[in-house]
Amino acid sequence: MARKKIALIGAGMIGGTLAHLAAQKELGDVVLFDIAEGIPEGKGLDIAESSPVDGYDSRLKGTQDYKDIADADVCIVTAGVARKPGMSRDDLLGINLKVMKSVGEGIKAHAPNALVICITNPLDAMVWALQKFSGLPKEKVVGMAGILDSARFRYFLAEEFDVSVESVTAFVLGGHGDTMVPLERYSTVAGIPLPDLVEMGWTTQDKINSIIDRTRKGGGEIVALLKTGSAYYAPAASAIQMAESYLRDKKLVVPCAAYLSGEYGLNDLYVGVPIVLGSGGCERIVQVNFTAEEKAMFENSVGAVRELMDACIKLDPSLG
Numbered sequence: 017m018a019r020k021k022i023a024l025i026g027a028g029m030i031g032g033t034l035a036h037l038a039a040q041k042e043l044g045d046v047v048l049f050d051i052a053e054g055i056p057e058g059k060g061l062d063i064a065e066s067s068p069v070d071g072y073d074s075r076l077k078g079t080q081d082y083k084d085i086a087d088a089d090v091c092i093v094t095a096g097v098a099r100k101p102g103m104s105r106d107d108l109l110g111i112n113l114k115v116m117k118s119v120g121e122g123i124k125a126h127a128p129n130a131l132v133i134c135i136t137n138p139l140d141a142m143v144w145a146l147q148k149f150s151g152l153p154k155e156k157v158v159g160m161a162g163i164l165d166s167a168r169f170r171y172f173l174a175e176e177f178d179v180s181v182e183s184v185t186a187f188v189l190g191g192h193g194d195t196m197v198p199l200e201r202y203s204t205v206a207g208i209p210l211p212d213l214v215e216m217g218w219t220t221q222d223k224i225n226s227i228i229d230r231t232r233k234g235g236g237e238i239v240a241l242l243k244t245g246s247a248y249y250a251p252a253a254s255a256i257q258m259a260e261s262y263l264r265d266k267k268l269v270v271p272c273a274a275y276l277s278g279e280y281g282l283n284d285l286y287v288g289v290p291i292v293l294g295s296g297g298c299e300r301i302v303q304v305n306f307t308a309e310e311k312a313m314f315e316n317s318v319g320a321v322r323e324l325m326d327a328c329i330k331l332d333p334s335l336g
């Protein structure tokens with residue numbers, strides 16, 4: 017059986033980490049594409065030189081030519097600019113929208129059958145624009161944010177309870193940003209929901225509230241520490257989980273930015289919802305019932321995503 021091909025569009029901090037993880041897990045051969053000459057070639061060669069030590073056979077190639085991504089099975093898009101301290105994700109919109117246009121056209125021309133996973137911020141608006149620019153089927157274009165946001169939530173909860181991260185599940189919906197919606201009653205330790213854990217005396221509601229706040233600001237916390245860019249290890253790990261679920265048809269139920277056509281009463285937008293991710297791409301959208309409070313938070317988050325989409329349309333009326 018021929019190896020799968022993973023194309024990484026953008027070979028910066030996340031792109032390089034994606035290449036390393038994809039190769040180590042032997043998900044397939046890896047092509048790193050970037051406009052910066054030498055960076056994708058250098059990272060590809062450096063990672064390839066670690067393969068005899070680690071014992072994997074993925075091939076890695078760096079390029080500035082879209083032809084090299086031909087027939088990729090998965091394209092993971094991180095091209096664009098990342099946040100620096102003092103910047104919000106939304107500040108990136110103008111530059112990254114132009115980048116999505118060129119990336120969308122490159123993927124359309126050379127890898128139209130791929131699953132496309134967008135990571136570039138501001139995520140929900142960029143994945144929406146990327147789908148339009150590429151013209152790929154909506155179920156084959158998804159955004160990575162929810163796995164990362166829930167991983168952060170899970171990590172902070174595991175620390176609070178002093179239990180394994182594997183025993184903690186978390187449920188985060190909505191747009192990727194400060195309006196994201198962590199759902200307490202669907203977040204558990206070994207199936208026991210957070211409100212029950214508060215009743216059992218494992219923690220207090222105040223502590224849960226501050227963990228939720230830290231989760232919402234999780235990206236900013238890393239930006240403030242790094243000073244030169246944003247998070248890349250956990251974002252890369254999250255996107256690799258999505259690629260793996262698609263390539264191995266695992267059908268993981270994971271929160272992703274997915275295109276809604278009627279689900280949650282919404283149309284023509286991408287926002288974070290739980291999906292079944294298998295060989296068909298986004299195979300199903302899981303619709304949960306909200307309490308009044310959760311509904312208000314979700315609507316607020318959707319409003320923030322729509323504002324960014326409107327800003328995109330102003331910059332590029334072809335998206336309207």
Ligand code: A3D
Nearest residue numbers: 026028029030050051052094095096097098136137139251
């Ligand atoms: P960085 O290390 O700057 O890498 C971006 C790369 O994109 C650079 O190597 C650029 O040369 C390259 N690039 C720029 N324009 C183009 C183009 N037209 N075609 C191809 N390559 C191009 O950033 P990073 O890897 O740290 O982050 C990448 C993106 O992910 C940023 O927009 C971040 O804001 C975003 N991000 C999203 C999340 C989510 O959870 C959604 C988390 C962390 C970062």
